[in-house]
Amino acid sequence: MTPMLEAAATTRTPRRTAPPTWLVVVLTCAGQFLVVLDVSVVNVALPSMRTGLGLDEQGLQWVVNAYAIAFAGFMLLGGRAGDLYGRKRMFLVGLGLFTLASAAGGLAQEDWQLLVARAVQGLGAAVLAPSTLTILTASVPEGAARARAIGTWTAVGAGGGAAGGLVGGLLVEMLSWRWVLLINVPVGAVVLCAAAWFLTEGRAGDGRRLDLPGALLVTAGLGTLAYGISQTEAAGWTAPATLLPLLAGQVLLGAFLAVEARTASPLMPLGLLRVRSVSSANVSMFLCGSAMFCMWFFMTLYAQNVLGYSPIEAGLALVPSSLAVILGSKLAPRLMRPVGARGVAALGTLVAVAGFAWQSTMTADGPYATAILFPGVLMMLGAGLAATPLASLATSGAAPEEAGLVSGLVNTSRTMGGSLGLAVLSTLAASESAGSATPQALTEGYALAFRVGAGVLAAGVVLMWVWLPRRAARVP
Numbered sequence: 492m493t494p495m496l497e498a499a500a501t502t503r504t505p506r507r508t509a510p511p512t513w514l515v516v517v518l519t520c521a522g523q524f525l526v527v528l529d530v531s532v533v534n535v536a537l538p539s540m541r542t543g544l545g546l547d548e549q550g551l552q553w554v555v556n557a558y559a560i561a562f563a564g565f566m567l568l569g570g571r572a573g574d575l576y577g578r579k580r581m582f583l584v585g586l587g588l589f590t591l592a593s594a595a596g597g598l599a600q601e602d603w604q605l606l607v608a609r610a611v612q613g614l615g616a617a618v619l620a621p622s623t624l625t626i627l628t629a630s631v632p633e634g635a636a637r638a639r640a641i642g643t644w645t646a647v648g649a650g651g652g653a654a655g656g657l658v659g660g661l662l663v664e665m666l667s668w669r670w671v672l673l674i675n676v677p678v679g680a681v682v683l684c685a686a687a688w689f690l691t692e693g694r695a696g697d698g699r700r701l702d703l704p705g706a707l708l709v710t711a712g713l714g715t716l717a718y719g720i721s722q723t724e725a726a727g728w729t730a731p732a733t734l735l736p737l738l739a740g741q742v743l744l745g746a747f748l749a750v751e752a753r754t755a756s757p758l759m760p761l762g763l764l765r766v767r768s769v770s771s772a773n774v775s776m777f778l779c780g781s782a783m784f785c786m787w788f789f790m791t792l793y794a795q796n797v798l799g800y801s802p803i804e805a806g807l808a809l810v811p812s813s814l815a816v817i818l819g820s821k822l823a824p825r826l827m828r829p830v831g832a833r834g835v836a837a838l839g840t841l842v843a844v845a846g847f848a849w850q851s852t853m854t855a856d857g858p859y860a861t862a863i864l865f866p867g868v869l870m871m872l873g874a875g876l877a878a879t880p881l882a883s884l885a886t887s888g889a890a891p892e893e894a895g896l897v898s899g900l901v902n903t904s905r906t907m908g909g910s911l912g913l914a915v916l917s918t919l920a921a922s923e924s925a926g927s928a929t930p931q932a933l934t935e936g937y938a939l940a941f942r943v944g945a946g947v948l949a950a951g952v953v954l955m956w957v958w959l960p961r962r963a964a965r966v967p
Contacts, residue, residue, distance in 0.1 A: 519623040519624070522582065522620075523648045525619075526623075526651070528651040528655055528658065532656075533671055534656065535656055554606065556718075558609045562617050567710075568618075571702070577692050578626050579692045581619075586686070588615030589612055593672045608672075624886065627641070641882050643821070645820040646819075658806075702756055705757055705759070708744075712740050712742075712746075728918065748761070768884045771954075771959045774954065776901060776908065779905075781912025782944035784908065785912050786870050788913060790863065791805050793853065815867070815869075816874050818875060819839060820876075820879050823876050823878075832880035832959070836881050836959060837952050837956050839880075843872075846867070848945045882901055915943075919936075
């Protein structure tokens, strides 16, 4: 070797070392916070969006649904892409797409521009969200440390959903509706630069090509199913506009399962669903999401439409509930050591059942303490306690090469559960109110939604105790 080559060899830049765990937690939680925040932050801005862009009622509905449908429909694709092409790479791609779409939505001059931007936001979120959990679990050793990290991730995600109403109210009243979306741009840019510099690449895949037929079928199936669910509130469950997409979605998902059973490199190996911890935790997550996701929706409507709170007052009224879900998420890892993941998940869901049952006794003139504060704290404390062990069971039950897929499945279960639950409970509440907008009629409708939610969660407690494993299993 010549002296010049020797000098070059000795001065070669060393490989970047892995970042400290706390920094990985901060970056992944920041990504998750943005994703979950945008599920709910636009709700309080909808009246201003209607005035600014001339949206009709159906257009307002699709400001929310365009994001949710794209988010749920592309989640499995995003999770598998992270496994095959790199978790850091997909984190950056998803966050970059999300940030650019946020800017486009905030600057939209026509209603269709806003709706397209929201759909692209949902696509970016679907790529980003699975990578946040996968990078986190890959960076923290399994055990108490990982449980604490997942608890933090769960708390931040729950806090993002809880903060949506308050953040949206403040931005709309202090600036304009556009800043509900534009606020993502500087935050996303900072997280994007930090992640590009500090995170290290990691993939567990073996170079297989992405299963495009499976990806298209599952995305189309989930998207069509979500569209059908979104139609129930406006058209009802028996209308052709609801039944046709629901049926088409089921047919597409059936075709997806048939393709996955025959392809050499499936998007979702069906054997994964035979792993007890994966299947049971995701079904439990679906049930919990179907009720708990609706809590913020109905509590916000109750506070504003019945009790007369302003958007900011409604957001402030739910701050204790936001703190409760964070507290529950941080307590869960400590309780998992002596009680076990199954016990903590069942206990948390049981606490939420008590909160839902209490909330179902609401009245049209209830005082804040008993009408919102205490039942809300119970509901969200239980949600925080349950989510961490369920996510931990689901992700620890998968082999490393399936980690991104399982992370996407966890988020899909929660999101699809929330979409279905909201559609069903909204229909029940509207039916109970019989079209009346009086405070008493609205209260009766909301109360029925919480009673049904309590019943769903009670069934979830039984299912968790019977089906969830005592210990997580690994895919052979």
